[in-house]
Amino acid sequence: MGRAPCCDKANVKKGPWSPEEDSKLKEYIEKNGTGGNWIALPHKAGLKRCGKSCRLRWLNYLRPNIKHGEFSPEEDNIIFTLFATIGSRWSIIAAQLPGRTDNDIKNYWNTKLKKKLLGITPATHPRNNQVFFPPSLQPNLMITSTPPPPLLHPPNYNHPLVFGGDHYDHHQQPSCSYVKQELGVEFINGGGGGDHQIINNVNNNMSFGGDEGSLMEVNGGVFWDHYGEINGGVLSGNKCSTGLNLKNMYYY
DNA sequence: AACCCATGCAACCGCGAGCGG
DNA sequence: CCCGCTCGCGGTTGCATGGGT
Numbered sequence: 001m002g003r004a005p006c007c008d009k010a011n012v013k014k015g016p017w018s019p020e021e022d023s024k025l026k027e028y029i030e031k032n033g034t035g036g037n038w039i040a041l042p043h044k045a046g047l048k049r050c051g052k053s054c055r056l057r058w059l060n061y062l063r064p065n066i067k068h069g070e071f072s073p074e075e076d077n078i079i080f081t082l083f084a085t086i087g088s089r090w091s092i093i094a095a096q097l098p099g100r101t102d103n104d105i106k107n108y109w110n111t112k113l114k115k116k117l118l119g120i121t122p123a124t125h126p127r128n129n130q131v132f133f134p135p136s137l138q139p140n141l142m143i144t145s146t147p148p149p150p151l152l153h154p155p156n157y158n159h160p161l162v163f164g165g166d167h168y169d170h171h172q173q174p175s176c177s178y179v180k181q182e183l184g185v186e187f188i189n190g191g192g193g194g195d196h197q198i199i200n201n202v203n204n205n206m207s208f209g210g211d212e213g214s215l216m217e218v219n220g221g222v223f224w225d226h227y228g229e230i231n232g233g234v235l236s237g238n239k240c241s242t243g244l245n246l247k248n249m250y251y252y
Numbered sequence: 253a254a255c256c257c258a259t260g261c262a263a264c265c266g267c268g269a270g271c272g273g
Numbered sequence: 274c275c276c277g278c279t280c281g282c283g284g285t286t287g288c289a290t291g292g293g294t
Contacts, residue, residue, distance in 0.1 A: 016262070016288085039279065055280080056263065091282060106283075107261055 007039065007050040014050075017057055021047060025054055026062045034058075060101045067099030071108055079105060079113060 013021075028045035035041060038051035047054065060066075071079075075097055082093045088109075090102035097105065 014264075037279075050264090051279085052265090052281095053263075059281095060262075088283070102282075103262080111260055 007042075007052075011048060012042075012050045012053070013048045014053070017061075021049065022057070022062060025049075025057060029058060029062075056103075060103045065099050066101065071100075071112075075100070076113065079109065083109065083113075 017025075024045055024047055028041070032044070034055075035044070038055040040051070041047075042049045042051055042054050045054070049057075078096055079093055082089075082096060086092060088106070090106045090109075094100050094102040094105050
């Protein structure tokens with residue numbers, strides 16, 4: 001025996017919502033609220049719709065303060081940053097973007113942002129000349145090159161990732177800074193020139209910049225800022241002015 | 253003009269989590 | 274603790290539209 005259907009499929013309308021249905025639903029919820037029961041709501045509102053369908057329509061389209069239209073570069077940055085950090089947790093990402101819905105962001109990612117990433121100019125890892133991206137992006141990116149073997153330590157860095165100095169310089173003997181932050185995210189700071197690293201944690205969202213060679217360990221892998229200065233954010237208190245530029249981030 | 257294909261987006265579906273009886 | 278119900282989430286589908294041939 002399978003799962004019981006959430007509604008009587010034979011008696012519910014499917015497909016696009018008509019303006020009349022929209023206004024019925026909107027009026028009902030504005031007057032009575034959802035009553036904490038979406039399953040019962042369509043009947044009370046006089047709609048021949050599944051409760052789940054009503055909920056979706058309200059949350060994604062009818063509810064007040066929904067923002068439609070173009071995403072701003074700032075919103076793009078937030079989505080990139082969070083996606084690189086937590087993956088496709090659209091509801092969590094949506095919570096950081098007032099007025100945007102998880103469905104909107106999911107669609108936007110699948111249709112636009114993913115392609116932005118695909119248009120990235122290939123760059124390679126100096127250790128093996130391979131192009132690679134964070135695992136969370138790979139299923140959508142069709143990157144065909146085999147990622148390099150996991151390297152959970154900076155090159156030539158032989159210590160466990162539990163301590164270090166204040167920077168990592170891959171031209172010289174390493175002395176890493178290791179900072180355990182909130183969210184279970186572990187950071188390794190590094191500056192190619194020696195001390196340009198800027199990695200921080202902004203309002204529980206990760207944001208970072210830095211100079212060539214900046215490293216950040218996330219969920220068992222290390223993000224590596226290939227180019228110098230492109231991500232170089234100006235630190236102001238606990239905020240990095242430029243945020244994340246995924247284009248230049250690599251993972252190994 | 254007709255067809256095909258890509259794109260964008262709204263909506264659906266199935267599943268796991270949470271909660272109350 | 275168990276069971277059933279509902280919610281919320283993320284993946285997927287399907288349709289409308291527009292551009293290219």
